[in-house]
Amino acid sequence: MYSVSKYIHIENGIIFENGKQIVDSNTTDFSEFIKQVYRNFEHIYPKFYKMDDLCKLAYIASELVLKDETEKDIALLFSNNEGSLDTDNKHQQSIQNSNAYFPSPAVFVYTLPNIAIGEVSIRHQLKSESAFFIASEYQTDYMHKYTEHLLRTNKAKKVLCGWVHCLNGAYKACFYLVETNGILEHNNQNIKQITK
Amino acid sequence: MAVYIHSSNCISPLGFTTKDNFQALLSGRSAIEKIFINDAIGTIYAGTINNQLFDAHFQSIDTHFNGSQIEKLLIAALYSVIKEHPVKPDSVLIFSTTKGNISALAANQLNDAFIPKTIHNINTYFGFKTEPVVISNACVSGVMALSIAKRLIESGAFSNAFVVAADELTPFVISGFQSFQAMSNEVCKPYDKNRNGINLGEAAAAVYVSDTFSANAITIAGEANINDANHISGPSRTGEGLVLSIEKALKEAQKTTTDIDYISAHGTATLYNDEMEAIAFNRMQLQNVPLNSLKAYYGHTLGASGLLESIVAIESLKTNTLVPSLGFKEQGTSQSINIITKQEQKLLKTILKTASGFGGSNSAIVLTKNK
Amino acid sequence: MEALKKELKERIINVLNLEDITVDDIQDTDALFGDGLGLDSIDALELIVLLDKEYGIKLADPKQGKEIFQSIETMAQYIAQNRTKL
Secondary structure (H helix, E strand, O other): OOEEEEEEEEEOOEEEEOOEEEEEOOOOOHHHHHHHHHHOOOOOOHHHHHOOHHHHHHHHHHHHHOOOOOOOOEEEEEEEOOOOHHHHHHHHHHHHOOOOOOOOHHHHOOOOOOHHHHHHHHHHOOOOEEEEEEOOOOOHHHHHHHHHHHHHOOOOOEEEEEEEEEEOOEEEEEEEEEEOOOOEEOOHHHHHHHOO | OOOEEEEEEEEEOOEOOHHHHHHHHHOOOOOEEEEEEEOOOEEEEEEOOOHHHHHHHHHOOOOOOOOOHHHHHHHHHHHHHHHHOOOOOOEEEEEEOOOOOOHHHHOOOHHHHOHHHHHHHHHHHOOOOOOOEEEOEOEOHHHHHHHHHHHHHHOOOOOEEEEEEEEOOOHHHHHHHHHOOOEOOOOOOOOEOOOOOEOEOOEEEEEEEEOOOOOOOEEEEEEEOEOOOOOOOOOOOOOHHHHHHHHHHHHHHOOOHHHOOEEEOOOOOOHHHHHHHHHHHHHOOOOOOOEEOOHHHHOEOHHHHHHHHHHHHHHHHHHOEEOOOOOOOOEOOOOOOOEOOOOEEOOOOEEEEEEEEOOOEEEEEEEEEOO | OHHHHHHHHHHHHHHOOOOOOOHHHOOOOOOOEOOOOOEOHHHHHHHHHHHHHHHOOOOOOHHHHHHHOOOHHHHHHHHHHHOOOO
């Protein structure tokens, strides 16, 4: 019924697009890696540098999938197992010691995982359906059903699904776009492969 | 196929049953009080659940359970709902929260702060056979969870769902909102001319949702969750996402604005949120519909707010009662809206619940009576 | 005062993650908000924390920020007059 038209995998400094390697950076540090990828884009988006690591990863993964996309009614369904714990830890550190107590608004604003959705919505001007899910691992079953339901009921024309994990320097992003026509059938088996 | 909300339960400073909560609201009780948090934060106005009272209540449910406080809140919220509607093999647990067990970070227990861990404990406790669905989408999570429950049931993934929501009042969250200069130094005043910020709160709430008809149940007639695509922490000045959410929810419910009898809005009492809502409701021609915010009764209960407030809205719907919007005295938004100032009986058939949150999120849900 | 202004520029670039901007890019009288450096509401709140953390200045009313944060010049003047940390 529906198909995956594009999928991106980002892990260990390597980026795959539709299963083919497109970036191999040799960089082990996430911060360095993600900024390198950003600087290779043709556009500039100053807000990128303000984002926390989770949002930077979601931004880059979405940018790669939505590169030549003109559709605006794209639902964003992102998920991970850690929520915003990467930034939560930073915020906690800033308030842990009452003698050096300086909570930062720029950090606190990122202590919600759905901000990653917000950043992508703003960048691509997507006034669309979205939701941030949390699960110990990618939930192929209900993600598949929920995605197709949004498309079938016309609550979205396309759906961008993404597993976006970023915690203490470890990171992994598996993003895929679902729509009527594509290169892979949108079924549980293929989703499991894409999000491995 | 239609999807219905059947039973509910609320755990809040105003009571440990839906009935007690609603009675407290009708008697004008507010949970907001002045409390001392710690040396760094000092004293704030917030809604907080009395630990002794809750512990005693929890003992009547389980004398052995020894998990985290938020797990106890979740169990207490779900307990009576599950007693009435036992868990089936194809039941799913849907959890709405912004921070989960975040207080574990302060105690340096990072592993306990992972939300999947918290919810799996609850899943196992009640004998669910399916993987839980967790929504963490800022302050719209509670309303969004209802919309996702409806969609998952409609899709055939499940025939019934237990939607539960909870967030605690923690130094983690308080310190953050203080850094935003967003906290009021008194009981908050949603939509009021002199409003100056939020009160925080804590609560847990649960409902049973299924595709089985019952005359007493409430139909989730329409819903939508549309992003502003404007700013990550401030709402769209034109209320873009909220307008689109309400429009789509109404369209799905096959209702028009004239069908809406009452609006349970978000009303956090910040300058920007309340102004945005007033603009959005005016754009939708809803400025004359009786409207309230419950934030001065409970404080902003974050991930619990959407569900807790929906449950209260349903009680209003069922009893045909309009609850005053506490904290409001004088119009404080550039465009006027019809704030409920005194308790009133009014025949209610169709209501609208909205929520807005960080990340530009918005959710709208249309609820109708079956009889 | 010159040292303070330079220090301010460095700190602002650091704290607000203005990675593509150097100290030389910021003129003393450039508008920080609006058209100039294009800072936003979260940045304004962050500058209030900066005043406290680095210079020991606690603003009685956050709205004072609007006047103080107009430019590096106005910020430096305010800090020089009100700092409690050296």
